[in-house]
Amino acid sequence: MxxxxxxxxxxxxxxxxxxxxxxxxxxxxxxxxxxxxxxxxxxxxxxxxxxxxxxxxxxxxxxxxxxxxxxxxxxxxxxxxxxxxxxxxxxxxxxxxxxxxxxxxxxxxxxxxxxxxxxxxxxxxxxxxxxxxxxxxxxxxxxxxxxxxxxMAVAVHAMRRISAKESDRIAICGLGTIGLLLFMFLREAGMREIYVFGNKEYQKQTLIRLGLDEEYYCDVRVNDADRWIMERTKGTGVDVFFECVGKNATLIQALDQTTSAGRVMLVGNPFGDMSLEKSVYWKILRKQLTVMGTWNxxxxxxxxxxxxxxxxxxxxxxxxxxxxxxxxxxxxxxxxxxxxxxxxxxxxxxxxxxx
Ligand SMILES: [Zn+2]
Ligand SMILES: [Zn+2]
CATH class of the missing domain: 3.90.180.10 (Medium-chain alcohol dehydrogenases, catalytic domain)
Incomplete structure (x- = not known):
């Protein structure tokens, strides 16, 4: 010393x-x-x-x-x-x-x-x-x-890379800090049709404080996520899906619930190995999805x-x-x-x- x-x-x-x-x-x-x-x-x-x-x-x-x-x-x-x-x-x-x-x-x-x-x-x-x-x-x-x-910059990086537009119907799955910040920045940028999937009451309350209308919140513990989103998007799914969990089930959910020519942004760090059944993989091709990653x-x-x-x-x-x-x-x-x-x-x- x-x-x-x-x-x-x-x-x-x-x-x-x-x-x-x-x-x-x-x-x-x-x-x-x-x-x-x-x-x-x-x-x-x-x-x-x-x-x-x-x-x-x-x-x-x-x-x-x-x-x-x-x-x-x-x-x-x-x-x-x-x-x-x-x-x-x-x-x-x-x-x-x-x-x-x-x-x-x-x-x-x-x-x-x-x-x-x-x-x-x-x-x-x-x-x-x-x-x-x-x-x-x-x-x-x-x-x-x-x-x-x-x-915040990590959330903004994901938002800007996928070029979300005001007219886009958006979904966010996973409400850790990044998912919540994404919601905050998407709203600030003018997006209004943002559907959010969560499983904790305080996350829902936080989102409501940030301006989320309760109707746009899907509690996946009590709702069937697929039916819920399809009812709200006339059966088409969303234009942009932010996967902020990093699990196989939510990756599949994102590919299922994104509409033709839509974009899927992979944000969540993976918990373990990811794999897709052929029928799910087909959706990427047939719907011509853009599947994108984001980092830092x-x-x-x-x-x-x-x-x-x-x-x-x-x-x-x-x-x-x-x-x-x-x-x-x-x-x-x-x-x-x-x-x-x-x-x-x-x-x-x-x-x-x-x-
Ligand atoms: Zn960090
Ligand atoms: Zn270098």
Whole structure:
């Protein structure tokens, strides 16, 4: 340890399931990096298996990839004007040399680093962040909102890739954070005929708060999903289907319930192997479906990227993602949030650390 180096509190993952609140050295800045004093950090669904099941890419590691804060120090060759700025953080650090990177499709980088999974992230008082990964926050955008930029950009990436239009009849199956955010952004973009499939009462209540008319909500525990959607779409099914679950049954549902020449967007990370019976596969061909995947979000520093799109919506209060925050904890108590998500002891959507 260098003499006079400052200390900070951080959640350090030493091994699978071995997460400890510790006092550690503040991160050392590499060239073109800045030190961010973290003000808000959301817990992502992916943090739970990372901490308790699979471990991170390497240990010890400070998890947390959805965070925002204030730049308190700039490293060598970093732009000094970042000092004091309120910032959001794009967590993926691209290699800048692979083919997707050369095409500015950094989300598909083949040799990336990642804050909070491959190098230290935001469940700490401070984090070192490459200046290229920063986005300046307008005054109207809160730190909490900015800590949700990443999941919002993921939802927006799916929405924009499938080119949803106002006239489209849309279905969303799966109401985790991304499914709920998708609903929020689709509505904000003018879509009105959005059918939603869920199986939890608090998700339904959340959607109603976000503007969903109750008639558009299908509780799959009590309804036959096929009959339900066909009754509402005159037997045709929808134009665009967002599959946000990642299970075989809901993939088949999406292919069944999407109309001829419709589009299916695959959003949910798979729980296990996927397979299709021939009769289902035929539907992709005969209905000439477009089946598309989506991954991560675009961040290129151009104002056409997903992150700038999200910021512009936040700036105009077109979306209110804080509506999805169900729990708030100070840094020291963040483990309670991890526990709720691991053990599902309480209803939750987004659990936020506020430092
Ligand atoms: Zn995440
Ligand atoms: Zn790359």
């Amino acid at each position: 260098r003499a006079g180096m400052s200390k900070m509190k951080a959640w350090v993952l030493h091994d699978i399931g071995d997460l400890r609140l510790e006092t550690v050295d503040e991160p050392e800045l590499q060239e073109k990096e800045v030190l961010v004093k973290v003000k808000a950090a959301g817990i992502c669904g992916s943090d739970i298996p990372r901490i308790y099941q699979n471990g991170a890419y390497s240990h010890p590691l400070i998890p947390g990839h959805e965070f925002s804060g204030v730049v308190v120090k700039t490293g060598d060759y970093a732009d000094a004007s970042w000092q004091g700025q309120r910032v959001g953080v794009f967590p993926l650090i691209p290699c800048k040399t692979c083919l997707p990177c050369r095409r500015k499709q950094y989300e598909m980088c083949q040799n990336y680093s990642y804050l909070g999974s491959r190098r230290d992230g935001g469940f700490a008082e401070y984090a070192a962040v490459p200046e290229e990964n920063l986005i300046r926050l307008p005054d109207q955008v809160t730190f909490e909102e900015a800590a949700m930029l990443e999941p 979000s675009s961040f290129t520093h151009e104002n056409t990227d997903d992150w700038h799109y999200v910021l512009s919506r936040l700036e105009e209060k077109g979306v209110l993602p804080a509506e999805l925050i169900t729990h708030r904890y100070p840094l020291e108590q963040l483990e309670q949030g991890f526990g709720i998500m691991r053990d599902k002891t309480e209803d939750y959507v987004k659990i936020m650390g506020q430092y």
